[in-house]
Amino acid sequence: MLQDNTLIYLQCSSTNKFLQCFDNGQVDGLGNKNKANTQWKVHSNEKGIRFQNVGFENRWLRIEKDGSLNALGSGGQLTYFEPEEIDSVFFYFTSSFIKQNESKNYHIGILPNGKPKNGEKTGKGNHGQFILKKVKKKKLIQKQQNLLKEGQIIWIKCNSTNKFLQCFDNGQVDGLGNKNKINTQWNVHSNEKGIRFQNVGFENRWLRIEKDGSLNALGSGGSWTYFEPEEIENYHCFTSSFIKQNESKNYHIGILPNGQPKNGEKTGKGKHGQFILKKAKKKLIQKQQNLLKEGQIIWIKCNSTNKFLQCFDNGQVDGLGNKNKINTQWNVHSNEKGIRFQNIGFENRWLRIEKDGSLNALGSGGSWTYFEPEEIENYHCFTSSFIKQNESKNYHIGILPNGKPKNGEKTGKGKHGQFILKDIKKKNLLKEGQIIWIKCNSTNKFLQCFDNGQVDGLGNKNKINTQWNVHSNEKGIRFQNIGFENRWLRIEKDGSLNALGSGGSWTYFEPEEIENYHCFTSSFIKQNESKNYHIGILPNGQPKNGEKTGKGKHGQFILKKAKKKLIQKQQNLLKEGQIIWIKCNSTNKFLQCFDNGQVDGLGNKNKINTQWKVHSNEKGIRFQNIGFENRWLRIEKDGSLNALGSGGSWTYFEPEEIENYHCFTSSFIKQKESKNYHIGILPNGKPKNGQQTGKGKHGQFEILPRYK
Numbered sequence: 001m002l003q004d005n006t007l008i009y010l011q012c013s014s015t016n017k018f019l020q021c022f023d024n025g026q027v028d029g030l031g032n033k034n035k036a037n038t039q040w041k042v043h044s045n046e047k048g049i050r051f052q053n054v055g056f057e058n059r060w061l062r063i064e065k066d067g068s069l070n071a072l073g074s075g076g077q078l079t080y081f082e083p084e085e086i087d088s089v090f091f092y093f094t095s096s097f098i099k100q101n102e103s104k105n106y107h108i109g110i111l112p113n114g115k116p117k118n119g120e121k122t123g124k125g126n127h128g129q130f131i132l133k134k135v136k137k138k139k140l141i142q143k144q145q146n147l148l149k150e151g152q153i154i155w156i157k158c159n160s161t162n163k164f165l166q167c168f169d170n171g172q173v174d175g176l177g178n179k180n181k182i183n184t185q186w187n188v189h190s191n192e193k194g195i196r197f198q199n200v201g202f203e204n205r206w207l208r209i210e211k212d213g214s215l216n217a218l219g220s221g222g223s224w225t226y227f228e229p230e231e232i233e234n235y236h237c238f239t240s241s242f243i244k245q246n247e248s249k250n251y252h253i254g255i256l257p258n259g260q261p262k263n264g265e266k267t268g269k270g271k272h273g274q275f276i277l278k279k280a281k282k283k284l285i286q287k288q289q290n291l292l293k294e295g296q297i298i299w300i301k302c303n304s305t306n307k308f309l310q311c312f313d314n315g316q317v318d319g320l321g322n323k324n325k326i327n328t329q330w331n332v333h334s335n336e337k338g339i340r341f342q343n344i345g346f347e348n349r350w351l352r353i354e355k356d357g358s359l360n361a362l363g364s365g366g367s368w369t370y371f372e373p374e375e376i377e378n379y380h381c382f383t384s385s386f387i388k389q390n391e392s393k394n395y396h397i398g399i400l401p402n403g404k405p406k407n408g409e410k411t412g413k414g415k416h417g418q419f420i421l422k423d424i425k426k427k428n429l430l431k432e433g434q435i436i437w438i439k440c441n442s443t444n445k446f447l448q449c450f451d452n453g454q455v456d457g458l459g460n461k462n463k464i465n466t467q468w469n470v471h472s473n474e475k476g477i478r479f480q481n482i483g484f485e486n487r488w489l490r491i492e493k494d495g496s497l498n499a500l501g502s503g504g505s506w507t508y509f510e511p512e513e514i515e516n517y518h519c520f521t522s523s524f525i526k527q528n529e530s531k532n533y534h535i536g537i538l539p540n541g542q543p544k545n546g547e548k549t550g551k552g553k554h555g556q557f558i559l560k561k562a563k564k565k566l567i568q569k570q571q572n573l574l575k576e577g578q579i580i581w582i583k584c585n586s587t588n589k590f591l592q593c594f595d596n597g598q599v600d601g602l603g604n605k606n607k608i609n610t611q612w613k614v615h616s617n618e619k620g621i622r623f624q625n626i627g628f629e630n631r632w633l634r635i636e637k638d639g640s641l642n643a644l645g646s647g648g649s650w651t652y653f654e655p656e657e658i659e660n661y662h663c664f665t666s667s668f669i670k671q672k673e674s675k676n677y678h679i680g681i682l683p684n685g686k687p688k689n690g691q692q693t694g695k696g697k698h699g700q701f702e703i704l705p706r707y708k
Contacts, residue, residue, distance in 0.1 A: 025059050036055035104120065182376065232274060292373055319399035340370055383396055577615075591701070662703055
């Protein structure tokens with residue numbers, strides 16, 4: 001605790017508070033831990049221990065020759081102490097210098113009222129006892145130190161006003177700013193010369209103190225803009241480096257309680273000259289910057305209407321759009337010339353400002369459609385790049401409160417010219433390998449497939465036959481049913497919709513987004529017949545002829561990602577060495593094994609004979625009973641189910657997922673006999689003949705983990 005350079009608190013046994021130092025060098029024992037003037041830096045060498053105050057670094061604790069205690073020392077001989085520990089809890093401190101030169105024991109002492117006690121009268125009792133506490137990391141100060149590194153964006157909060165230092169266009173500053181204004185943000189520039197502050201809202205403005213002490217932001221980043229930071233308790237003070245070096249004077253940044261700048265010559269390290277640094281949260285601005293990259297799809301929300309910029313078929317625009325309309329979506333095109341906006345609903349429409357200032361979307365992507373973006377607070381403004389370059393005028397995109405376009409020449413960077421960009425978060429559910437549900441707009445239910453390859457729009461999400469595996473390549477999109485993997489969705493030449501495809505040319509579709517829906521056109525028929533046949537479902541759930549289906553409600557579908565969490569979890573339970581229970585869907589109890597090798601579906605989880613060890617390899621899955629380790633589950637050639645196997649070929653099974661359950665087919669019989677024999681349990685708990693068991697309730701099992 002008394003190692004060199006350690007920061008400590010000295011808790012006084014007499015007051016139960018902390019030894020603190022004041023600016024005038026006086027001390028008492030009434031301090032609180034949240035003040036920097038209660039922290040002491042230990043200096044330790046062969047001469048003894050010295051205590052330097054952290055809040056006032058020119059103050060060192062000492063006992064005078066007359067016994068008085070203060071912090072008026074400068075680190076010399078009178079500031080050395082000899083520590084002694086009492087009962088492994090308390091310390092007392094004897095003046096080393098007085099002991100050596102006067103042969104007297106003068107101790108640091110604090111009276112119960114907090115006042116210093118004369119060292120000559122202080123012994124090793126309560127008044128002279130102190131508990132040492134290590135200063136836990138100075139998180140706030142360390143955090144603020146990090147805020148003064150090169151490139152950091154910060155707010156500077158004034159202790160005098162409790163508001164933020166802000167800069168104006170004319171270079172004047174005050175301490176009355178709000179965090180939601182970009183002119184209260186400052187970019188830190190740090191090098192060996194000191195710290196400089198460049199305003200983010202007005203980048204040509206740098207904070208400085210003039211020779212006469214006045215504070216402003218009229219600097220250009222030169223010598224006058226450098227400051228030397230200093231920590232005072234939880235605050236920072238800033239001294240003009242240039243004036244200090246050249247005039248040998250300390251001019252500090254200062255703000256009066258009314259928010260006006262205080263003359264630097266008259267500002268000290270008190271409340272007027274104290275500031276808290278806060279990291280500026282530029283998440284929204286940074287996010288919006290990312291929204292202007294090439295290929296981004298966005299909405300442009302108008303500050304004047306609180307609605308969205310939309311485009312019409314005739315190329316006119318207004319600010320009254322809704323997010324659920326595709327004509328409010330814009331594709332960003334970005335290059336060295338600037339930003340362009342292409343409408344998604346009408347792809348031949350590009351936003352532009354005409355020479356007369358009118359705003360429309362009649363552009364074709366040429367020079368007139370380029371814009372220069374600028375951040376104003378949390379908004380973006382957009383200036384016509386072409387007009388600015390060729391006419392030296394600033395024409396801005398603008399929307400009036402009634403939603404009509406505002407003439408660009410008359411639009412500034414105020415509310416009419418401010419826009420928030422919003423990301424259109426589209427999940428790519430049509431990528432290769434994605435498992436999806438296809439929800440029909442006409443029925444509000446799900447497209448499902450049956451064993452015979454027929455489909456309808458009346459399915460429920462809890463059925464595996466409503467899940468589809470997406471296959472995507474350069475030819476288009478294909479949909480393979482999960483419940484019946486040999487079934488692929490297709491439209492026949494006569495327009496009929498079914499899942500009798502096998503993954504060939506007829507099963508390819510071309511997707512198209514209409515507002516919040518997808519439509520699907522048969523790629524093969526479009527290419528070979530030059531006709532648009534769409535997947536369609538009637539309100540009664542029956543398939544609609546593709547030739548008669550357009551992009552209306554019958555041909556619209558919402559894609560949803562299938563949640564296969566339970567199945568994926570169960571797949572993990574079938575790995576080598578896993579201990580499981582096998583719960584029978586037919587009995588709601590557990591598959592158990594008996595000593596004689598017989599099995600049933602009436603077991604309880606608290607019996608060891610209901611536990612099975614999984615053995616997994618390239619041949620399949622095997623189940624060894626934990627209660628009777630010589631018993632392995634198998635299906636005989638006649639279809640009977642038992643656990644009389646010994647781990648050989650007859651005990652291998654092929655697992656298959658059906659909805660949230662597993663079915664198990666005998667691998668050996670399937671390979672040798674080309675027959676599907678399944679593990680089955682009847683509702684009375686007895687084994688069902690494997691030849692007569694399918695993938696229904698009798699053949700369905702839930703796998704549950706048994707954690708040892």
